[in-house]
Structures are given as structure tokens and as C-alpha cells.
Amino acid sequence: MKYRRLQAVFVSVTAGFVLGTLFSPFCNLLNHKPDEIRPSLAQALTDTDLFHENPTDETIAYINSLYAEKIQLLADKGLLKTMGRRGKCTKDASPDAWCHDPNCTEQLPPVNSQENLRSILKPVMKLRDDALNRLPEIFGVKQEQRKYVFLMAASDNHYVEAQQTIQSLHEKVFPFIRNFSFYFYDIGLKKEQRDMLTTYGKAVVKTYPFRLLPSRIQFLKGYAWKPLMIQAHINTAEFVIYMDASVVITKNLDKMFEKATYTGFLMCPGHASVAQHTSLLMFSYYGDAPCTFSPYTEYEGGFLVFRNEPFALKLLLEPWVACALDPLCMCPKNNLLSCPRKRKYGKCHRYDLSAMTIILIKLFRDRISSFDVRRGQFHTIKQGRTHVFEYLEHLQATDTLQ
Incomplete structure (x- = not known):
């Protein structure tokens, strides 16, 4: 029986590589090419370097022990939360x-x-x-040890919007912490924008190494680039915090980090069923029926906190990163991000959000609320660029006057 199960896994993996060759062109669309690709001594990471077929029972046993220890810790600290009751889906329910x-x-x-x-x-x-x-070599990550590493990434069309995030970091976070680094990844910035981020944003600006990664990572709206960036930095800090350009920090983060010390991971819950917003191909990849995820909300990927600990790495981050690298998992097809106003499983796809939400649900079911960092607690979301105060240009003007 054990041999048959392993044999089934091997067959599934082999089939996955064949299908991945067919599907991967859908994920090869780089929306904004960085205007500067700096040379690197690192060797490109190909699928041959990435994949083999070697599942082990020892890995499963170790993962199970990490899971049991985390559940016990959350229970001991009073952090094990349960979702509220959900009703039945009816024909009159919201899409x-x-x-x-x-x-x-x-x-x-x-x-x-x-x-x-x-x-x-x-x-x-x-x-x-x-x-x-x-990955650290591919990304050119310095072998430093920090308490906190803050990560952002943007192309030129989100440069102005990103300034609200940077301003909130400058005013609400950086003055109150020590031993931190702030990295801003260029996924399509202009040179003058890079210069402003370096000089006035107090950021270390790095070019995202798309050319050293499989071409499917270049599909920016597939968001596979995000987990890889976090993984590249995770061993250089106790906490790694990722923020989209729409995120605004609203208060001191001490209480958030206190919670993350025990949970190991924090993510913001969304407002729609993950079963509606996830490709049927992803459910098929994990071997689950979409309807079993109908009672659960999807999670948002704009504000993420990972602690460098075995549970967060082995049960959450590594499965998420591996899914991003697998041509059949996170980016199985060029599904649309915009969702039609109808109730239908798999009507659109959220890529990185769908993958992490599915992992969380499979691990914690109604207890996924234990990892919530809700909007309004420490951050809010302000999308759009027309209303944003150009903070970096203001700092430059002030500096010029002085």
C-alpha cells in the first residue's frame, strides 16, 4: 500500500512536468522589464537545478511534529482563534x-x-x-543578521503610490526600531525613480533577478516573484515584512511583532470565498474539491509577516515558494485577476493569495483566524495614485532649500 502511494506521487510528478511544458508559456509575459539589469556572478536557476522526485516519510513526520508544537503553543498563549459561523450558500447569496x-x-x-x-x-x-x-545568491542578498527586514517591490506605474508606504515607514516604524534593513526591488522602475528611492526613501534598491530565474517568474501579475523574494531574505532576519505599494502603516508595530513571535506568520483576511477566486487547476493540483473551500475567505497578499522559525519556514513559506516555482501550481494558466459578478467556482485566480490561503486552510481549517492581522489594526490599504502626496519629491525639495 505504501509503495502504491509513492508510485502514485511519482506518476503525478512526471505528468506534472509534461503538462508544465504545455502550460508554462501562459506565464512568460513580463509586463514591465527593468530598465537596468546589473550583471551577477550567480548562475541562472533552471528547472533542472530545481526539481527531482524524492518524497520522504521522514519529512512528513518532522512537519507533523512542528504542526503539533505550534498548535500547543498557540493554545497555551491564548492565540488559537476560531472563525465565526457561516451559513449555507443560497441562490440569493452574494457572488x-x-x-x-x-x-x-x-x-x-x-x-x-x-x-x-x-x-x-x-x-x-x-x-x-x-x-x-x-536563492540568496541569485538575489545577491548580503549575509547580514537583522532583527527586521522590510521588503517592497514596484514598477514605474506604482512608484508614486509606493511613496505613501515609505512615508508611513519613515514616520510610524523606523524611528521606533533598531537593527533593520529596508529593500526595494526594481521590477520596472526608471533610473531617476531608483535614485530617489535610494537617496530619500532610505531604501537599498535592488534589481529583481528575472534573468536568473525560470522565465515563468517574469509574469508579474502571476506574483510568483513575491514568495521567492521573501525566501531569499528569510535567513537574514528574525522577521521579514513584505508590503505592497498600497499599504499604509497606521501605528507602532510592537504589538504585531509580539503576536508574530508566537504565531510565526501573519496575513490579512479578505472578503471573498477562496473557492470563487482560485483556478480549478490549482484545486486539482492539490487534489481537493473546490466546494470544500467554499466556507473560507481568501487572504490578502499585500501585508505579510514571516518569522524565521521552523514552523513558518517548513509548513508555510517553503510550500508557498515551491508552489511559485512549480509550473503547474501557482501559475497554471493565465487566468484573469478580475472576477465576473456571478457565483462560480474558479471564475478567476489570485495566484500567490490563492496558494497561501489553500495552504493555511488545509493546515488550520476554522483556526486560520489565529494568523489574522486585520486592516485597521496596524495598517490600511489605499490604492490608486492620483491622490497620493509625492513624499520623496517633497523631501528632495526640502533638501534643496536647505
């Missing part, structure tokens, strides 16, 4: 409502079962042992 599908006859496997954990680790098991260790 994006998260509710129980009365016609769903499928169930997710038990949380700590071999089947469930193998599903979560499916993309990880396909990776070579040293694949993720190559």
Missing part, C-alpha cells in the same frame, strides 16, 4: 460570499493525516534539496 455549499459531498482529509500533509508538501517534495539555498 463572492463564503458559505457552506449544501451540494458539496466532498471533505478535506484530516489535518494531520499523511494524505493532507503530503498534499501541502507536494511542490516541496519535487524540489532538489539545495534549490531554495540558491
